Amino acid sequence: MTTLVLDNGAYTAKIGYSHEKVSVIPNCQFRSKTSRLKTFTASQLDEIKDPSGLFYILPFQKGYLVNWDVQRKVWDHLFGKEMFKVDFADTSIVITEPYFNFTSIQESMNEILFEEYQFQAALRINAGSLSAHRYFQENSSELCCIVVDSGFSFTHIVPYCRGKKMKDGICRLNVGGKLLTNHLKEIISYRQLHVMDETYVINQVKEDVCYVSQDFYKDMDIAQLKGEENTVMRDYVLPDFSAIKKGFCKPREEMNFTGKYKTGEQILRLNNERFAVPEMLFHPSDIGIQEMGIPEALVNSVHNLPEEMQPHFFKNIVLTGGNTLFPGFRDRVYKDVRSLTPTDFDVSVVQPQNPICYSWEGGKLLSENPDFDEMVVTREDYEENGHFICEEKFDI
Amino acid sequence: MVEKKIAVRSQEANQRRVLDRATRQRRLTRQLEALEKDNFQDDPHASLPQLAKRLPQFDESNESSKKRKKTRGDHFKQRFRKNFQALLEEENLSVSEGPNYLSACAEPSKLPQRHFCAVCGFPSNYTCVSCGARYCCVRCLGTHHETRCLKWTV
Ligand SMILES: Nc1ncnc2c1ncn2[C@@H]1O[C@H](COP(=O)(O)OP(=O)(O)OP(=O)(O)O)[C@@H](O)[C@H]1O
Ligand SMILES: [Mg+2]
Ligand SMILES: [Zn+2]
Ligand SMILES: [Zn+2]
Numbered sequence: 001m002t003t004l005v006l007d008n009g010a011y012t013a014k015i016g017y018s019h020e021k022v023s024v025i026p027n028c029q030f031r032s033k034t035s036r037l038k039t040f041t042a043s044q045l046d047e048i049k050d051p052s053g054l055f056y057i058l059p060f061q062k063g064y065l066v067n068w069d070v071q072r073k074v075w076d077h078l079f080g081k082e083m084f085k086v087d088f089a090d091t092s093i094v095i096t097e098p099y100f101n102f103t104s105i106q107e108s109m110n111e112i113l114f115e116e117y118q119f120q121a122a123l124r125i126n127a128g129s130l131s132a133h134r135y136f137q138e139n140s141s142e143l144c145c146i147v148v149d150s151g152f153s154f155t156h157i158v159p160y161c162r163g164k165k166m167k168d169g170i171c172r173l174n175v176g177g178k179l180l181t182n183h184l185k186e187i188i189s190y191r192q193l194h195v196m197d198e199t200y201v202i203n204q205v206k207e208d209v210c211y212v213s214q215d216f217y218k219d220m221d222i223a224q225l226k227g228e229e230n231t232v233m234r235d236y237v238l239p240d241f242s243a244i245k246k247g248f249c250k251p252r253e254e255m256n257f258t259g260k261y262k263t264g265e266q267i268l269r270l271n272n273e274r275f276a277v278p279e280m281l282f283h284p285s286d287i288g289i290q291e292m293g294i295p296e297a298l299v300n301s302v303h304n305l306p307e308e309m310q311p312h313f314f315k316n317i318v319l320t321g322g323n324t325l326f327p328g329f330r331d332r333v334y335k336d337v338r339s340l341t342p343t344d345f346d347v348s349v350v351q352p353q354n355p356i357c358y359s360w361e362g363g364k365l366l367s368e369n370p371d372f373d374e375m376v377v378t379r380e381d382y383e384e385n386g387h388f389i390c391e392e393k394f395d396i
Numbered sequence: 397m398v399e400k401k402i403a404v405r406s407q408e409a410n411q412r413r414v415l416d417r418a419t420r421q422r423r424l425t426r427q428l429e430a431l432e433k434d435n436f437q438d439d440p441h442a443s444l445p446q447l448a449k450r451l452p453q454f455d456e457s458n459e460s461s462k463k464r465k466k467t468r469g470d471h472f473k474q475r476f477r478k479n480f481q482a483l484l485e486e487e488n489l490s491v492s493e494g495p496n497y498l499s500a501c502a503e504p505s506k507l508p509q510r511h512f513c514a515v516c517g518f519p520s521n522y523t524c525v526s527c528g529a530r531y532c533c534v535r536c537l538g539t540h541h542e543t544r545c546l547k548w549t550v
Contacts, residue, residue, distance in 0.1 A: 031440045037441075055439055055440055056434050057434075058434050061479060062480045064480055066478065066479055068477075102484070102486070103487065104483060167494070167495045168495050174502075178431075179432070182431045191516070196436040196437070197436055199435065217519070223518070276512070276517055283507070284505075285505050285509055285510070286510055286512060288424045288428060289428065291501065291502035296506070
């Protein structure tokens, strides 16, 4: 009997057997300008030599699974002979779902897992709960933690106490990596070069050059300086997917402040965009989304919890999800939370080694837990009791 | 003299239409919705006119499935071909108790609103009279008038 752990994110699936290592694979399909007849699924992205103008077909909308056609194609690919060669009759699955997942999505999930793929047993759970599990395993003396999961679709802030999710404290910001990339595309297209069709390329630009500012207005001042003094400015060499396979920043010493290069590559000049884009996570209202930013929402969420627990949450802030990889993210969360909390509270913000796979690792640990067999629903259970038993056992 | 000045000013003001609040809000909503889009370009398949007709399309309709044997997949398709908005409405959250998708949304910030130039992104102190966009200097205002301001149809 083996267990497959699948953190089924809206951008990437984090997948692997619990006794093996994790793989991170696009959870979507693609179409390319160069082979217009073909639809590429998940890891087949690697077959596309020229991903400029790459067209995305995503199973998720606003973080919720709505396009089952696409999701099943991706899962067929992941579970099938090309990748994990799952022997369903002998495999349990741990699979993640978003907080407050809609009832009908939960039911189709049960049907697909048990009736279509026929997994032997399943545990459906929130990715944040797996992260919390991992955190409590590593920090067994801690009673509480608050998980920040900032992924593709949105950002959740979720308090956990002794392994239990505290539903009243869950807070969602409608800001995630997708919005950041689209916003960056939009401002670059307005200010210098039309890139609205280049999601793939600009997403890479975002991951390569954006950072979280520690002093926003100071960085704004620096970005307004001319020449050498402007230490924020970067020139990014765009890939042409022949000579230049991957974009990169011109090294500082090769930078030409007039912006003119003889070499003829296509250059994007990035200045305040570098930190103004990730700033949306800290001040969504900057672009008209009237919601608190992460630190303010986190402090607000803790203040709504029982008073005696509050110090424990501030001491155990855990950052997960792809956006937390922006340089400066952790320090800024610390700085802002610190300034919003009374000085007699300790504040500690933990960024795991691999914040994207942290919840997958939690799933792996959970599957090795002695209680695991109690937590799953077996196919037999399901066949006998239907959705009811899943509703009873799973805490989504 | 004084009279003349006023005349000139009001003429200038008349030249530029002023958008009302509802229109400004609609514009903002549309901008925010655009940030949720998966793609801005057309599906490469769609630009193959004859082929597109013969090949099964991604958004395959019921027509073609009639011909095929009904599989489980078709069943799922019928039952769960709902978009986010439809699913959200189906949940009927306005009458449900306890924390849910709607109640979990972050509250508006208590911190003061910050303002940035709609053209260059630097902090801004001025507001465009016509559309309410922010700008930081005469040059950016010029660009704004030429490129966006009233040119975006709503
Ligand atoms: N090094 C990086 N710097 C900045 N952003 C990054 C980095 N690596 C990944 N991201 C962004 O993180 C996002 C994906 O994060 P993650 O894998 O946590 O999301 P997901 O689990 O697929 O989505 P969700 O949890 O919303 O369903 C993408 O938008 C990606 O661009
Ligand atoms: Mg995720
Ligand atoms: Zn400006
Ligand atoms: Zn204007």
